[in-house]
Amino acid sequence: MTVRAELLKNIRNVEPYVPGEQPQKRVVKLNTNENPYPPAPGVKEALANLDAADFRLYPDPASGVLTRALAENYGVGEDQIFVGVGSDEVLALCFLTFFNSGKPVLFPDITYSFYKVWAALYGIPYECPELDRNFRLVKEDYYRENGGIIFPNPNAPTAVYEELDFVEDILHHNRDTIVIVDEAYVDFAGRSAAELIDRYDNLIVTQTFSKSRSMAGMRIGFAMASPGLIECLNHVKYSFNSYTMSRAAQVCGAAAVKDREYFESNVRKIVTTRERVKGELEKLGFLLTDSRANFLFARHPEYDAGRLFEELKEENVYVRHWDDEKIGQYLRITVGTDEEMNVLLDCLKRRLQS
């Protein structure tokens, strides 16, 4: 479909995007880091209790019911929580709000691909220090002058987690710029930097309901930070869009947060499967990072990753692969159910031994 040249000169030019594969046939879908288990039973109940008649009213712009549930769960104040339509909305808004100094923002060269996109969108300069050869962040690279710092912990797609003292070193060396720790996968890893928000007024921690809370379909993410930073986020958000979180997302999200026991058991199952599959893959000759996420990042020294990716797809097993100089020999494999992982392992065994 074409647009006339005269009109085109008015239009933003972006790389045409090809949406991720959403196969229609029955497949083993290990390509988007979704949770293989349903959300907490309370979500079903909250959904059943929703009254469609209430949809005629605008939702609470402050998402009070969800904010309160999160504040209680994490033992922080309601004024230390900001919620949004997935952590993507929260993170984009953080870029817009906090990376305004004109100095380059720092994030790793191998990391979540949207950081570059949001920086470009808002005209924010950035620099990308390289990970070391073990895919570890080099913290000293983040001690130079900057307009802000962001990194995922665990990082994506490497799955590597840095302990809190590492995060704290970066915070300590950057007291006057904002440091965002994107903890989309932290529940599968270890301690969250959220426990540092009272000590570091330059820290923002973001998390998502899409992974450990099995709620990718409802689009819920949130940030935790000092009340001052949360207030800045609210000012910017309300200045151009008052209502984003639907009534359904707010009450279902709150229900998911309230069931800690289910949450913990869900995470535990995935971690157990992850560790088992990691061992099995190593037996097959794969080299893996010490994954602390709900996915594995693996390469085989004797098999081309692009070819393995295609071969798995032929057998209806979908994993993730990038045509990329630095990580093109890796596969990112979401941790599914044990049954799904066994299908994957069987496929790989057949391919690698044929």
Place this chain on the structure above:
Amino acid sequence: MTVRAELLKNIRNVEPYVPGEQPQKRVVKLNTNENPYPPAPGVKEALANLDAADFRLYPDPASGVLTRALAENYGVGEDQIFVGVGSDEVLALCFLTFFNSGKPVLFPDITYSFYKVWAALYGIPYECPELDRNFRLVKEDYYRENGGIIFPNPNAPTAVYEELDFVEDILHHNRDTIVIVDEAYVDFAGRSAAELIDRYDNLIVTQTFSKSRSMAGMRIGFAMASPGLIECLNHVKYSFNSYTMSRAAQVCGAAAVKDREYFESNVRKIVTTRERVKGELEKLGFLLTDSRANFLFARHPEYDAGRLFEELKEENVYVRHWDDEKIGQYLRITVGTDEEMNVLLDCLKRRLQS
């Protein structure tokens, strides 16, 4: 709550926003143009049929089920529809995508307040031609060189509707820039410019589910345009945020669209109430525009609007008032149920006759 000066220099500075009043007590709420009637019965059914277990999966990024329902309802192609989280998200994305020439975008001086905000957000220059003394757009003001045009039809908060030949004149004089007609209230007015999208490849029509479809709480808006422009919107959207429409919003929205009969009867009821209340207000000495929206825009030559606004609030009747040089003597009154409007009329009668 304060943020240290050293951090503040990194942070975007915006006008602190005071969220709209969400009174906790029982009030007659005529201040945010919500629909007084519930959504179509099918929405309740769609909600009941949602399986919470599916929430673990990301939603369809193309919102296929909703896009198809809209395309069928409006008799256009699926490639002529773009959906988003309320028309606010759709409109903000249109600003970002289509107002890129560097030339000033044109919109009326009295209009939806977010146009200025989005222009400022994306660094888009703009000029605001004045409405005439009857709050009508002066179409010749939009024949000069520009980087795009946007206006609501009916306009807000004036409620004045321009016929399609007026809209077409503006389109005809601006073949090489994008013209956005924001039709949030058009279902209460008359013909939609959607019938022109096949003839004008520079036209974008936006609408919302928040008013005529009683779905403000689910956050659904959409654009209709030529396939080329829709593709541009998709490219920009997917380049920085793939998933925004929750699964719940997609299926409930589709259900709302499918019930034309309910939709038409809902709109008819509101229009009937609007016309009755308009007559009653005129009997009380109010001067009103020829409202074609689900709200009235009224002033009384002998009573200060700000005072009336406060007096109504004292009686738990909430309408909208702006401290503004040009429209500060007007009240914007949402059309509620007949019962709600009778409470309003009784209050006004008592105030005006005391």
